[in-house]
Amino acid sequence: MNVTRRQAAQRTDSDTIDEAADGNPKPQDLTGTPASLRHFEDAMLDAGTRIRRLGFKGGCVLLLSVMLSFAFYWHLIRYALVTPHTEDVYFLRMETCPACYGNDFCYHFTNSEVTFTGAYQYPIAHQLNPSKHVFEGRQGRYKGAPVVIKSLATPEQLERVQRGLCKSTDLQESHRCNMRDALWKRLSLGEDTLTLYDVRGENDFFRCPSQRLLDAVKEAFRLRDPEKPKRLLRNEEMSLLFTALVNPEPLLLMTFTSEKGWPFPRYYGACGRFIVVEHRGRSATDYLTAPLSERLLLSMRILQLAIKLTASDTGFSLYLNDWDLANFAVYPDTRTVTLVDLSNVIVVDTLQLNSYVSRQHHTTNGSKAKVDEVCDHRLSDWNLLHACSMLRLSLLNDQIADSQQVGDYLNECASAQPKRSRFQLAKLIIDALDKPI
Numbered sequence: 441m442n443v444t445r446r447q448a449a450q451r452t453d454s455d456t457i458d459e460a461a462d463g464n465p466k467p468q469d470l471t472g473t474p475a476s477l478r479h480f481e482d483a484m485l486d487a488g489t490r491i492r493r494l495g496f497k498g499g500c501v502l503l504l505s506v507m508l509s510f511a512f513y514w515h516l517i518r519y520a521l522v523t524p525h526t527e528d529v530y531f532l533r534m535e536t537c538p539a540c541y542g543n544d545f546c547y548h549f550t551n552s553e554v555t556f557t558g559a560y561q562y563p564i565a566h567q568l569n570p571s572k573h574v575f576e577g578r579q580g581r582y583k584g585a586p587v588v589i590k591s592l593a594t595p596e597q598l599e600r601v602q603r604g605l606c607k608s609t610d611l612q613e614s615h616r617c618n619m620r621d622a623l624w625k626r627l628s629l630g631e632d633t634l635t636l637y638d639v640r641g642e643n644d645f646f647r648c649p650s651q652r653l654l655d656a657v658k659e660a661f662r663l664r665d666p667e668k669p670k671r672l673l674r675n676e677e678m679s680l681l682f683t684a685l686v687n688p689e690p691l692l693l694m695t696f697t698s699e700k701g702w703p704f705p706r707y708y709g710a711c712g713r714f715i716v717v718e719h720r721g722r723s724a725t726d727y728l729t730a731p732l733s734e735r736l737l738l739s740m741r742i743l744q745l746a747i748k749l750t751a752s753d754t755g756f757s758l759y760l761n762d763w764d765l766a767n768f769a770v771y772p773d774t775r776t777v778t779l780v781d782l783s784n785v786i787v788v789d790t791l792q793l794n795s796y797v798s799r800q801h802h803t804t805n806g807s808k809a810k811v812d813e814v815c816d817h818r819l820s821d822w823n824l825l826h827a828c829s830m831l832r833l834s835l836l837n838d839q840i841a842d843s844q845q846v847g848d849y850l851n852e853c854a855s856a857q858p859k860r861s862r863f864q865l866a867k868l869i870i871d872a873l874d875k876p877i
């Protein structure tokens with residue numbers, strides 16, 4: 441139906457009338473001001489009169505308290521949401537140094553070149569989830585490129601290390617033992633005092649003690665700053681010891697570098713209780729449902745990685761003690777596989793083993809095998825046994841394991857007592873997977 445011009449004019453008029461919910465017009469005063477506005481004006485006049493009655497002193501007190509509460513809320517909002525916390529020395533825990541991973545990368549943090557993205561750019565997200573200690577891919581940036589920022593230990597893990605350290609140095613809780621004092625006390629006085637005795641057996645990295653390994657780590661630590669003196673200073677040794685006790689991952693990354701061909705991410709550096717490493721792509725677990733051809737390719741690369749760790753020409757063999765597919769990352773373009781969690785890697789100095797103990801080690805008893813045995817052998821098939829077992833239960837857990845020849849090799853490699861050597865089996869699997877199926 442057409443609306444006439446008169447009806448439209450009437451509707452426009454009625455729209456301007458202030459109507460209550462029941463359709464009746466709200467009461468208005470003679471000047472036409474709506475009641476709600478009038479109440480507000482009354483309240484303001486009333487407040488004005490009260491403030492005037494406070495007098496000069498009362499007014500000052502009121503003004504001061506308004507300013508204080510404004511400052512308080514402003515700081516709260518700034519701290520929770522606005523402060524660029526990668527520049528905040530307390531957020532980075534720089535004040536704990538030398539009980540920290542180092543400070544060679546602080547310049548990039550304080551210059552805002554390293555940033556958190558997404559929810560973690562807000563300090564409050566870190567406070568709500570204090571146990572989060574890996575900020576990968578989408579959560580960290582260095583000069584705009586994705587990086588992984590790791591704090592390497594949860595507050596509980598740090599607490600445990602502190603308790604152990606305080607106990608070992610006889611600095612009891614009553615003396616308010618802190619990590620810095622305990623590290624200071626743990627090292628003897630003087631220069632270059634960190635010895636094998638301080639770190640041996642503390643974690644997988646130093647499970648098989650070797651002076652050559654400790655020297656290599658010290659040298660890598662020293663080279664983080666090329667202008668440093670020839671020897672590590674006491675503060676740096678304390679920092680090295682702290683890292684060894686909490687999580688040796690940075691020590692491994694800086695000693696066995698990706699530049700030298702090790703299948704690990706590049707290590708950028710540390711600031712306080714954070715380290716920054718190269719982002720190496722998606723988690724290998726994302727490929728569990730990928731097409732078979734992709735899973736076969738990744739399996740082959742993981743086996744090649746296992747061999748690379750075991751048989752290197754550096755005189756060190758590396759054995760992974762945490763075979764979990766989630767600890768591998770895959771670069772989507774090239775399908776390069778990288779080991780990204782180095783918290784549990786055993787390093788064996790094969791040059792220090794004499795000819796009596798240097799024979800090859802065949803890991804028996806499958807998953808119940810004792811890892812310490814790798815310390816006494818020049819070459820162990822530990823990595824291969826665990827790589828085969830992991831692949832059988834993850835990327836290759838379907839038809840391939842039952843129906844194809846690769847499946848037979850894989851089952852034999854993962855069994856407690858294979859008929860052939862696991863090195864031979866790994867080669868057979870790699871050769872079979874290298875051919876198109």
Ligand SMILES: Nc1ncnc2c1ncn2[C@@H]1O[C@H](COP(=O)(O)OP(=O)(O)OP(=O)(O)O)[C@@H](O)[C@H]1O
Pocket residue numbers: 574576577588592705717718719720721722723724766767768769780781782783
């Ligand atoms: N350099 C990296 N590149 C890509 N992704 C990574 C990298 N480092 C870690 N990640 C991802 O973050 C996840 C968690 O990292 P990581 O395995 O080092 O820590 P974690 O297992 O939680 O800790 P822990 O050190 O106690 O073993 C990995 O499973 C991986 O998906």
Ligand SMILES: [Mg+2]
Pocket residue numbers: 766767781
């Ligand atoms: Mg892990």
